[in-house]
Amino acid sequence: MKKNVLIIGAGGVAQVAAFKVAMHNDVLGDIHIASRTLSKCQAIVAGILEKRALKRPGILAAHQLDAMDVEATKALIRQTKSQIVINVGSAFLNMSVLRACMDTGAAYIDTAIHEDPEKVCEPPPWYGNYEWKHREECERKGVTAVLGAGFDPGxxxxxxxxxxxxxxxxxxxxxxxxxxxxxxxxxxxxxxxxxxxxxxxxxxxxxxxxxxxxxxxxxxxxxxxxxxxxxxxxxxxxxxxxxxxxxxxxxxxxxxxxxxxxxxxxxxxxxxxxxxxxxxxxxxxxxxxxxxxxxxxxxxxxxxxxxxxxxxxxxxxxxxxxxxxxxxxxxxxxxxxxxxxxxxxxxNSQAISYTAGVPAAAAAILIAKGEWDCHRMANVEELPAVPFLDLLGRMGLPTxxxxxxxxxxxxxxxxxxxxxxxxxxxxxx
The missing domain is CATH 3.30.360.10 (Dihydrodipicolinate Reductase; domain 2)
Structure with missing residues (x-):
């Protein structure tokens, strides 16, 4: 069973994911939030504490991180003993964060396809241009990587x-x-x-x-x-x-x-x-x-x-x-x-962020419990749908x-x- 979650990003989706992870910290363990702007991470921590969202007392910490720096991300994963990483930062970060997870063995979750800042709407298939090139490495290393676990995709x-x-x-x-x-x-x-x-x-x-x-x-x-x-x-x-x-x-x-x-x-x-x-x-x-x-x-x-x-x-x-x-x-x-x-x-977030952030937290719970800990790279449709939708209904997104x-x-x-x-x-x- 995997425990301890590192959330990368401090926007609206990250805020929702952090709240929902906090509400399930009995399953997910320690919670760490990291982004380039430390004050944004600290604001999310303060909001969670103000609403008393933690299910039980536990570690809830903010960190400054440039997630484009793979070595720095790997160091933070190891420092925090995080076994699950939820990447809800910019889509420009995907390949860097994925690399850090593949090198440390942490499970990886994101909510969108990687984007190259220099390219817009590349020829399809977009996953084939980036993430899917690492499917063999994930399977060889036994690393769980769940792609597109927001609402759409997800x-x-x-x-x-x-x-x-x-x-x-x-x-x-x-x-x-x-x-x-x-x-x-x-x-x-x-x-x-x-x-x-x-x-x-x-x-x-x-x-x-x-x-x-x-x-x-x-x-x-x-x-x-x-x-x-x-x-x-x-x-x-x-x-x-x-x-x-x-x-x-x-x-x-x-x-x-x-x-x-x-x-x-x-x-x-x-x-x-x-x-x-x-x-x-x-x-x-x-x-x-x-x-x-x-x-x-x-x-x-x-x-x-x-x-x-x-x-x-x-x-x-x-x-x-x-x-x-x-x-x-x-x-x-x-x-x-x-x-x-x-x-x-x-x-403290609007519904657009809510619909993207709750599923990412649900994916983390399913990985922690072993139901989605597939030890390979997978898109959401390749994983069992019924437990995911059932869990989402109990977390605030009823189908x-x-x-x-x-x-x-x-x-x-x-x-x-x-x-x-x-x-x-x-x-x-």
Missing amino acids: VVNAYAALAARHYFDRVDSIDIIDVNAGNHGRYFATNFDPEINFREFTGTVWSWQQGQWTANKMFEVQRTDDLPVVGSRTTYLTGHDEVHSLSANLDVPDIRFWMGFGEHYINVFTVLNKLGLLSEKPVVTAEGIEVVPLKVVKAVLPDPMSLAPDYTGKTFIGDLVKGMRDGVETELLVYNISDHEAAYAET RVRDADGDRAFDPAEFREPRGKAARVGGVS
Whole structure:
């Protein structure tokens, strides 16, 4: 059984993960939070102590760390005797933190694909460009590395696996739909790191259609769905992490990701993009100062963590899965609804951070208990989905299921046994 957790990062997602790890420190042991800015880590520690979130008395400490420095990260892992590392810092850190875990034997968890600061929307498959190159080393060393254990990617991968293993005889399409129906009251802001947020939408939109990669432009393709709680919503085809692993691990011809954007967001984004202010390439000002336009925009926008106190409304994230079951065309919607105000009351964070941070903590618990301690590199859909979704429901992210029989809470007993060999994913039943 693995114990002691090192959380790398000090943004909103890291804050939620830290709160949830604290609430389960009887299982997870010591908690250490590290980032370049020590004061941010200390603020998270103070928030946890103020809300008395620790399940039992234990070590809760803040550290300053440049996680791009592999040797420094390895030293901190060893110093803190951490056997589980939750990487919820920038996606630019993934390969450095993964290397530190592979060299020390600590289990690794992240919530997004690695990104190269010099490249935007690389040709697919994105995991194949970075993390998957180390699968053989992880297996040889017996290192557990769980990739994309946020909500999307993460929980939506588990939803897809749940459907494929337990519900359908054949899956024809998976449409992942992400809608933030909340309001933060600011003129314009992003819900997580602006630099990462904008990079998702300035390049080619890659989706998996008819068994091959298909390229589109951002905001080129849209759909409208009548969704539970949030109602009728228009979403846009967007390139996203989970499509790159699901297309490799599930035998499904159509896998797409759709994200909701308001008209105001699209207008502001379009102006910034057309002016070149979302470029990651440096420019030189008239004064001879070299700046990166995207970093300047990030600097003037509100800190995503500052949005939480005023956020109201709900989020919807789910998988609309279509296929065949017992010779009949079948549709299944598996989804979660989260509330911004409830998330803030519990963890000082808004629901976007909450939905990403809780699953990372749940993955740590499953690794600690041995259920997900697979001693290899795996994406979430390759691991048992039912215990993950069951645990998430008890940690504040309940799953609901809507099909021909109605809309109901996820019941683990309903999905206990796989439907057959055709529904098996990644060799794990």
